Amino acid sequence: MPANIPDIVIGRLPVYLRALTRLAQEGHEVTSSHELGQRLGISSAQIRKDLSHFGGFGKQGTGYQIGYLVEQLRQVLKVDQEWEVALVGAGDLGSALAHYKGFGDRGFRIACVFDNSPQKVGQRLGDFTILSTDDIEKNIRERGIKIAMIAIPAEKAQEVADRLIGAGVRAILNYAPINLNVPENVRVQYIDPVVHMQRMTYYLT
Amino acid sequence: MPANIPDIVIGRLPVYLRALTRLAQEGHEVTSSHELGQRLGISSAQIRKDLSHFGGFGKQGTGYQIGYLVEQLRQVLKVDQEWEVALVGAGDLGSALAHYKGFGDRGFRIACVFDNSPQKVGQRLGDFTILSTDDIEKNIRERGIKIAMIAIPAEKAQEVADRLIGAGVRAILNYAPINLNVPENVRVQYIDPVVHMQRMTYYLT
Numbered sequence: 001m002p003a004n005i006p007d008i009v010i011g012r013l014p015v016y017l018r019a020l021t022r023l024a025q026e027g028h029e030v031t032s033s034h035e036l037g038q039r040l041g042i043s044s045a046q047i048r049k050d051l052s053h054f055g056g057f058g059k060q061g062t063g064y065q066i067g068y069l070v071e072q073l074r075q076v077l078k079v080d081q082e083w084e085v086a087l088v089g090a091g092d093l094g095s096a097l098a099h100y101k102g103f104g105d106r107g108f109r110i111a112c113v114f115d116n117s118p119q120k121v122g123q124r125l126g127d128f129t130i131l132s133t134d135d136i137e138k139n140i141r142e143r144g145i146k147i148a149m150i151a152i153p154a155e156k157a158q159e160v161a162d163r164l165i166g167a168g169v170r171a172i173l174n175y176a177p178i179n180l181n182v183p184e185n186v187r188v189q190y191i192d193p194v195v196h197m198q199r200m201t202y203y204l205t
Numbered sequence: 206m207p208a209n210i211p212d213i214v215i216g217r218l219p220v221y222l223r224a225l226t227r228l229a230q231e232g233h234e235v236t237s238s239h240e241l242g243q244r245l246g247i248s249s250a251q252i253r254k255d256l257s258h259f260g261g262f263g264k265q266g267t268g269y270q271i272g273y274l275v276e277q278l279r280q281v282l283k284v285d286q287e288w289e290v291a292l293v294g295a296g297d298l299g300s301a302l303a304h305y306k307g308f309g310d311r312g313f314r315i316a317c318v319f320d321n322s323p324q325k326v327g328q329r330l331g332d333f334t335i336l337s338t339d340d341i342e343k344n345i346r347e348r349g350i351k352i353a354m355i356a357i358p359a360e361k362a363q364e365v366a367d368r369l370i371g372a373g374v375r376a377i378l379n380y381a382p383i384n385l386n387v388p389e390n391v392r393v394q395y396i397d398p399v400v401h402m403q404r405m406t407y408y409l410t
Binding site: 010011017020022037039076077078095106109146154170177181193195199200201204 | 218220269352378383
């Protein structure tokens with residue numbers, strides 16, 4: 001695996017993978033950086049440069065074999081396996097995530113759902129029985145889970161993150177609208193619809 | 206308003222605003238680029254440079270008045286007003302968004318909810334009566350709505366986006382796992398939990 005790839009490049013690879021998977025579903029077998037760029041609103045030069053970090057995956061002038069490129073990108077991103085994911089929070093958002101069908105064929109499977117509400121613990125949520133947040137450490141450690149989604153109010157998010165990390169989690173998708181302080185060996189990605197929308201209103205006239 | 210601010214700078218302003226609002230809620234009145242940077246995992250130099258695009262908002266050595274900086278950032282991001290937002294999709298995710306309490310005090314209010322299912326149209330969803338997607342144009346135009354959230358399957362997302370844009374929408378928060386082709390005067394932000402997680406698995410060992 002090549003070292004020192006800029007994180008911004010890594011961040012584009014899942015977007016390429018998603019678009020390529022869709023092209024394959026539509027029956028395409030070959031594509032070009034030009035075609036892919038048009039779909040994504042990214043320049044073809046950018047795409048070629050990004051992929052060149054990993055050897056290029058294509059021959060000059062013949063385009064990319066989509067199936068091959070998909071497999072290579074899945075390997076690079078380590079989603080040629082299925083990662084178990086812990087979900088903390090069984091409210092409206094947590095329930096939507098627990099029911100979401102789009103994880104499985106893209107490298108992830110929710111393995112357990114936690115909530116701190118006595119009314120919810122023990123109840124069914126989709127395929128899951130909701131576990132108590134008291135049991136976070138035990139379950140995360142036993143299963144060796146490395147990835148968690150946090151879908152709880154901001155006030156509790158740091159405490160839950162600390163406990164997840166203490167039990168071995170190294171990647172957190174945080175839906176709580178607050179920044180988390182984590183050790184250097186832990187990654188956090190943030191999803192906050194308001195932050196995304198505020199970034200657009202700046203440009204509205 | 207200063208021109209030609211890099212979009213990556215604009216993208217950090219909502220994160221600063223969120224952290225500053227929380228500092229204010231915690232009772233702080235003054236902060237520094239150092240303190241803010243520690244909370245956010247961003248260097249203090251980066252924060253000062255970002256804010257300097259807009260005049261700086263602080264005096265050398267005395268830090269930032271949080272209340273004043275919050276108001277200034279809200280003005281810059283144009284969220285010192287309340288934007289009406291159209292939500293398309295009343296499934297699990299759309300329902301979670303319709304019930305979400307965190308929009309109001311940050312500049313946004315869901316104004317109408319659309320779905321294409323005859324079983325859902327006319328039903329209540331939180332404070333809303335679900336409208337038919339057939340009525341997208343009429344409602345968007347009448348209300349002058351500029352912002353929409355798309356929470357429907359990928360297959361229908363481009364068609365819905367085209368219709369929203371035709372009716373006047375200029376900013377789309379797209380939860381459908383597909384890239385949208387939009388005119389240059391329209392902004393799109395994407396939320397796809399799998400893309401965020403795939404960006405982290407690359408780093409997991």
